[in-house]
Amino acid sequence: MIESFSIRGVEFRNRVLVASGTFGYGDEVKDLVDVNELGGICTKSLSWKPRDGNPPRRIVETPSGMLNSIGLANIGVHAFIEEKLPYLRTLNTAIIANIAASSIQEYCDVLNLLEQQEGIAGYEINISCPNVKEGGLNFGTNCDMTRQITARLRPLTQKPLIMKLTPNVTHISEFARAVEEAGADAVSVINTLIGMAVDIRARKPKLSTVTGGLSGPAIKPIALAKVYEVAQVVKIPIIGIGGIMTAEDAVEFLLVGASAVQIGTANFIDPATGVKVADGLRAFAETQGLSDVGQLVRAMESNIQFSVIQSWL
Amino acid sequence: MSNQHAPIIQTIVKVVDRREIVDGIFNLILQAPEIAYRSAPGQFINIRCGEGCVPLLRRPFSISRVDGELIELMFNVIGHGTRMLSSKRTEDTLDVLGPLGVPFGIAGDYETALLVGGGLGIAPFPFLTDFLLKQKKEIVTFVGARTGRQISERHMTNVHVATDDGTRGLRGTVVDLLKKYLSGKPSKRHKIFGCGPTQMLKALSELASASSVDCELSLEGDMACGMGICQGCPVERADGKKKYALVCTEGPTFNSNDIILR
Numbered sequence: 062m063i064e065s066f067s068i069r070g071v072e073f074r075n076r077v078l079v080a081s082g083t084f085g086y087g088d089e090v091k092d093l094v095d096v097n098e099l100g101g102i103c104t105k106s107l108s109w110k111p112r113d114g115n116p117p118r119r120i121v122e123t124p125s126g127m128l129n130s131i132g133l134a135n136i137g138v139h140a141f142i143e144e145k146l147p148y149l150r151t152l153n154t155a156i157i158a159n160i161a162a163s164s165i166q167e168y169c170d171v172l173n174l175l176e177q178q179e180g181i182a183g184y185e186i187n188i189s190c191p192n193v194k195e196g197g198l199n200f201g202t203n204c205d206m207t208r209q210i211t212a213r214l215r216p217l218t219q220k221p222l223i224m225k226l227t228p229n230v231t232h233i234s235e236f237a238r239a240v241e242e243a244g245a246d247a248v249s250v251i252n253t254l255i256g257m258a259v260d261i262r263a264r265k266p267k268l269s270t271v272t273g274g275l276s277g278p279a280i281k282p283i284a285l286a287k288v289y290e291v292a293q294v295v296k297i298p299i300i301g302i303g304g305i306m307t308a309e310d311a312v313e314f315l316l317v318g319a320s321a322v323q324i325g326t327a328n329f330i331d332p333a334t335g336v337k338v339a340d341g342l343r344a345f346a347e348t349q350g351l352s353d354v355g356q357l358v359r360a361m362e363s364n365i366q367f368s369v370i371q372s373w374l
Numbered sequence: 375m376s377n378q379h380a381p382i383i384q385t386i387v388k389v390v391d392r393r394e395i396v397d398g399i400f401n402l403i404l405q406a407p408e409i410a411y412r413s414a415p416g417q418f419i420n421i422r423c424g425e426g427c428v429p430l431l432r433r434p435f436s437i438s439r440v441d442g443e444l445i446e447l448m449f450n451v452i453g454h455g456t457r458m459l460s461s462k463r464t465e466d467t468l469d470v471l472g473p474l475g476v477p478f479g480i481a482g483d484y485e486t487a488l489l490v491g492g493g494l495g496i497a498p499f500p501f502l503t504d505f506l507l508k509q510k511k512e513i514v515t516f517v518g519a520r521t522g523r524q525i526s527e528r529h530m531t532n533v534h535v536a537t538d539d540g541t542r543g544l545r546g547t548v549v550d551l552l553k554k555y556l557s558g559k560p561s562k563r564h565k566i567f568g569c570g571p572t573q574m575l576k577a578l579s580e581l582a583s584a585s586s587v588d589c590e591l592s593l594e595g596d597m598a599c600g601m602g603i604c605q606g607c608p609v610e611r612a613d614g615k616k617k618y619a620l621v622c623t624e625g626p627t628f629n630s631n632d633i634i635l636r
């Protein structure tokens with residue numbers, strides 16, 4: 062059974078990665094998971110300087126999901142290189158450095174510094190970040206800005222450049238098309254959805270930042286629809302993310318157009334979910350009589366034209 | 375605030391017994407040898423209460439007591455997860471992760487340990503009591519609850535009680551009770567171990583520093599992962615080197631001088 066796939070010449074041992082912010086820097090749970098069985102690890106978002114993150118409360122469970130308002134707390138790219146990369150380099154899985162920033166220049170600086178290091182297979186760019194110059198407006202909800210970031214980063218690296226899209230826009234496919242045109246090698250779909258929860262007795266928002274990012278099984282149907290929408294307009298690989306708990310969930314993502322998937326929130330419940338999903342994908346492909354898990358990609362049978370669906374919405 | 379990293383184990387454990395010890399407070403006894411042998415007072419485990427998506431995340435519980443290969447939990451029903459736990463039966467199994475977190479710092483040249491617990495904050499005290507007795511420390515325990523029916527003294531020693539409604543012991547908070555006890559006593563011989571709601575710990579921490587008594591606190595808080603990967607459980611640090619510490623991996627126990635409670 063062939064399980065591997067590649068993006069811009071970088072081979073991933075299988076199609077299941079762990080999502081940024083849900084697996085730390087890969088060393089926290091090494092007692093619990095054989096991380097070498099993962100297709101890849103996306104690091105916590107890295108910024109130029111360390112970030113403290115938001116005040117508590119940062120986490121609220123909601124039906125079949127959770128809200129988070131971590132505020133991109135991270136150790137910063139310098140400490141990452143010194144303290145975390147030496148361990149990650151010893152692993153036999155693809156290390157994807159996820160980058161967050163508050164200006165285009167910061168994205169470039171972080172990527173340039175990482176370019177000088179050994180052991181990084183590629184980059185995933187988190188554009189769900191406030192753009193300080195534009196009064197804190199989210200980069201990723203502005204299509205032109207999204208295109209600009211991609212275009213500025215593209216010439217800086219020959220490694221895979223993966224743009225992670227936010228679903229908090231009207232038509233995510235426009236953003237996917239923009240980053241493909243600007244030279245991205247793949248898109249990750251989706252980041253968290255904006256949500257909130259209220260403490261009715263205190264009459265206050267439960268999260269310190271009022272709203273936060275919704276993740277977990279609750280968002281899976283939305284994530285599938287977003288991957289499907291993006292798959293209609295781009296040719297570059299799509300990495301499907303959102304609420305995946307099982308191999309069956311992952312198969313759904315592959316069928317609607319994802320070439321690979323990432324496991325996020327499920328890691329908090331069972332850090333070995335990614336390995337189990339990879340095993341389950343292989344087993345499912347076997348029962349389907351396939352020779353390559355990749356044969357599931359974009360293999361949904363559907364007579365309905367995308368344009369028809371779009372007009373219903 | 376040491377960032378020690380004992381190996382964490384994920385294991386399926388058997389429920390040995392479940393009892394309601396006092397009004398609304400349950401004891402769950404689990405056969406968990408790998409965790410029992412490696413844990414220390416103040417550490418916790420993270421339990422998957424059900425199999426589906428509700429509740430989605432694990433729920434953290436202090437290790438209340440260790441007896442051979444058994445671990446004991448003490449909890450009250452406040453929501454979905456604890457309701458599911460309260461209906462577990464002998465022979466049911468649970469998926470648990472542990473032991474997690476940094477144990478209470480029990481070192482020091484104190485003679486008397488003052489254990490101060492509000493509500494379910496007493497949960498880690500039976501384990502701590504066993505440990506301290508082995509170290510030949512004297513122990514005085516202060517327990518606070520809303521009402522007398524919710525007071526458990528199981529596996530604790532030398533217990534003083536305060537209740538909000540005055541149905542048992544002092545009418546008032548457990549911190550008031552401790553204040554009365556401390557007044558007039560020389561401070562050097564004591565060390566406080568506190569666990570309970572944040573506002574109680576805040577008052578306790580203020581009393582400890584006003585009376586110059588060394589004080590260890592065990593915090594509760596929202597956790598998604600319990601093992602340092604989500605960054606969901608910050609508490610403010612006092613040293614200003616970094617703004618926050620993580621309750622799950624740098625705590626849940628902290629010296630009261632190292633953190634700022636709000």
Ligand SMILES: Cc1cc2nc3c(=O)[nH]c(=O)nc-3n(C[C@H](O)[C@H](O)[C@H](O)COP(=O)(O)OP(=O)(O)OC[C@H]3O[C@@H](n4cnc5c(N)ncnc54)[C@H](O)[C@@H]3O)c2cc1C
Nearest residue numbers: 433434435436448449450453454455456494497594595626
């Ligand atoms: C390190 C640690 C150790 C703990 N040890 C114990 C223990 O030994 N015994 C015990 O009974 N509990 C303990 N807790 C608290 C326990 O984890 C919660 O009571 C439990 O998660 C509630 O789950 P639930 O699904 O029943 O309630 P949920 O449905 O999650 O919550 C119900 C309501 O209670 C509120 N709530 C949830 N958790 C807390 C909390 N920690 N403090 C205040 N309000 C809360 C929620 O906001 C919600 O409004 C501990 C917590 C931590 C972090």
Ligand SMILES: Cc1cc2nc3c(=O)[nH]c(=O)nc-3n(C[C@H](O)[C@H](O)[C@H](O)COP(=O)(O)O)c2cc1C
Nearest residue numbers: 080081082106129187251252276277303304325326
């Ligand atoms: C606690 C938490 C922290 C996250 N941190 C990041 C982050 O730093 N960078 C990023 O690109 N995405 C981050 N995400 C988003 C996830 O990578 C993922 O896109 C999202 O959670 C949806 O997948 P899921 O439903 O499987 O969790 C975070 C998600 C959670 C729940």
Ligand code: FES
Nearest residue numbers: 600602604605622
């Ligand atoms: S609960 Fe996830 S980092 Fe503490």
